Amino acid sequence: MHQVFAFLLFICTTVVTSREWNNTGRGLIAFEEAWTVPELLIQVANSVPAFGQTKAELEANLLDVHDQRLTQMNENGIDFMVLSCASPCIQGFSDPPTAEALATSVNDVLAATISNNTMRFGAFAALSMHNATQAAQELNRTVTELGFLGALLNDYQQSGDDNTTLLYYDQPEYDVFWQMVVDLDVPVYMHPRVGISLLNNLEYQQAVWLIGPGQQFAASLSNHILGICTNGVFDRFPTLKLIVGHLGERITSDLFRIDEQLQRQRPEGMPMKLNVSTYWETNLFETTSANFATPLLKFHIDAIGLDRIMFSIDYPYASIPEGAQWIEETLPDVLSPTDLLKLKRETAIQVLGLNK
Ligand SMILES: *[C@@H]1O[C@H](CO)[C@@H](O)[C@H](O)[C@H]1NC(C)=O
Ligand SMILES: *[C@@H]1O[C@H](CO)[C@@H](O)[C@H](O)[C@H]1NC(C)=O
Ligand SMILES: *[C@@H]1O[C@H](CO)[C@@H](O)[C@H](O)[C@H]1NC(C)=O
Numbered sequence: 152m153h154q155v156f157a158f159l160l161f162i163c164t165t166v167v168t169s170r171e172w173n174n175t176g177r178g179l180i181a182f183e184e185a186w187t188v189p190e191l192l193i194q195v196a197n198s199v200p201a202f203g204q205t206k207a208e209l210e211a212n213l214l215d216v217h218d219q220r221l222t223q224m225n226e227n228g229i230d231f232m233v234l235s236c237a238s239p240c241i242q243g244f245s246d247p248p249t250a251e252a253l254a255t256s257v258n259d260v261l262a263a264t265i266s267n268n269t270m271r272f273g274a275f276a277a278l279s280m281h282n283a284t285q286a287a288q289e290l291n292r293t294v295t296e297l298g299f300l301g302a303l304l305n306d307y308q309q310s311g312d313d314n315t316t317l318l319y320y321d322q323p324e325y326d327v328f329w330q331m332v333v334d335l336d337v338p339v340y341m342h343p344r345v346g347i348s349l350l351n352n353l354e355y356q357q358a359v360w361l362i363g364p365g366q367q368f369a370a371s372l373s374n375h376i377l378g379i380c381t382n383g384v385f386d387r388f389p390t391l392k393l394i395v396g397h398l399g400e401r402i403t404s405d406l407f408r409i410d411e412q413l414q415r416q417r418p419e420g421m422p423m424k425l426n427v428s429t430y431w432e433t434n435l436f437e438t439t440s441a442n443f444a445t446p447l448l449k450f451h452i453d454a455i456g457l458d459r460i461m462f463s464i465d466y467p468y469a470s471i472p473e474g475a476q477w478i479e480e481t482l483p484d485v486l487s488p489t490d491l492l493k494l495k496r497e498t499a500i501q502v503l504g505l506n507k
């Protein structure tokens with residue numbers, strides 16, 4: 152904690168007021184793209200680096216914005232990248248005052264970091280979700296004062312003295328937060344987080360390698376998203392926009408069974424008015440982050456429509472050239488030029504409000 156508070160004292164804020172994004176390009180937009188501050192590198196200490204990076208390289212890539220990241224964007228046709236604090240970020244802090252102070256400082260540092268190149272970089276806010284009113288106020292500050300494009304939440308907020316109270320944003324006390332999200336008309340990106348130790352010990356002891364992106368991320372986050380659907384959050388906030396990465400955290404691969412089986416829960420008191428699949432027509436979007444799977448993309452275009460799907464990479468947990476080559480070299484065989492442009496950038500421009 153001492154380290155974290157020392158870091159708070161050294162913040163020098165440069166306010167980002169304008170979004171001078173270059174809307175005349177035809178390149179890619181990517182927005183599940185991780186960045187962090189040195190004080191939070193400890194949170195990624197146990198992650199196994201992807202695409203041959205060493206741990207040191209992964210850490211350097213998370214800290215970097217203007218050097219190798221921008222170079223790779225230029226080499227791979229990425230016009231614009233929205234940065235967000237690497238998981239679990241604030242959701243990994245159980246103490247509310249610590250979480251709130253840290254969120255504010257992370258947002259200020261990110262704003263200052265990208266302030267000299269808002270043509271190429273945007274930001275999603277990190278938020279403490281202990282207190283929904285405070286989260287709403289910090290979201291408002293980052294959007295109206297720092298020019299942020301929305302927020303990225305890393306699954307549930309851990310809380311409590313032993314970290315075992317998990318806060319899910321599908322409960323009525325979060326309505327004040329969702330109200331602010333719709334008032335500001337920004338999207339919220341729902342991103343996975345590694346489980347608290349209690350859950351990892353109970354669920355994954357027999358196969359610890361399933362902790363993380365192979366299984367646990369999607370299992371945990373889809374549970375949260377389906378809670379948001381079935382607890383009626385979208386019924387209360389019909390214009391709320393949530394984005395889910397990794398081609399939908401498996402939800403959009405299983406809509407037939409989800410819709411059909413949940414029907415039985417309605418007489419038992421499940422509040423959801425529509426079907427999970429219906430919310431993919433109105434509220435939910437998915438990105439291709441770290442799931443460059445052509446047959447699955449085709450299936451999802453059939454299931455939810457191309458207009459609900461956007462490109463993203465998940466750098467530095469996935470490789471920029473791999474993501475860019477997939478969309479630029481493989482997908483032209485599958486999609487018309489008009490549809491490809493929607494996937495590459497046009498839907499994202501609408502959803503992120505880059506056209507405003
Ligand atoms: C905006 O994008 C267009 C098309 O890619 C490019 O020609 C132009 O140089 C860019 N402008 C700036 C200021 O980067
Ligand atoms: C923005 O500032 C960073 C850090 O000082 C620097 O590396 C980068 O080149 C700057 N970018 C622009 C576009 O001025
Ligand atoms: C939640 O945050 C609001 C706004 O900062 C504050 O007024 C309120 O007292 C907080 N509630 C709790 C329980 O701390």
Ligand SMILES: *[C@@H]1O[C@H](CO)[C@@H](O)[C@H](O)[C@H]1NC(C)=O
Binds near residue numbers: 291292295
């Ligand atoms: C959001 O922040 C702006 C600027 O500080 C302020 O004028 C406005 O009242 C805030 N909105 C809400 C709903 O708190």
Ligand SMILES: *[C@@H]1O[C@H](CO)[C@@H](O)[C@H](O)[C@H]1NC(C)=O
Binds near residue numbers: 243244245312313314
């Ligand atoms: C709770 O989480 C914090 C931060 O990850 C950690 O430092 C602390 O040891 C954890 N406490 C318990 C009881 O697990």
Ligand SMILES: *[C@@H]1O[C@H](CO)[C@@H](O)[C@H](O)[C@H]1NC(C)=O
Binds near residue numbers: 410429
């Ligand atoms: C929801 O899905 C079930 C099962 O597929 C279907 O019978 C029902 O008509 C759907 N309801 C709505 C509101 O779409």
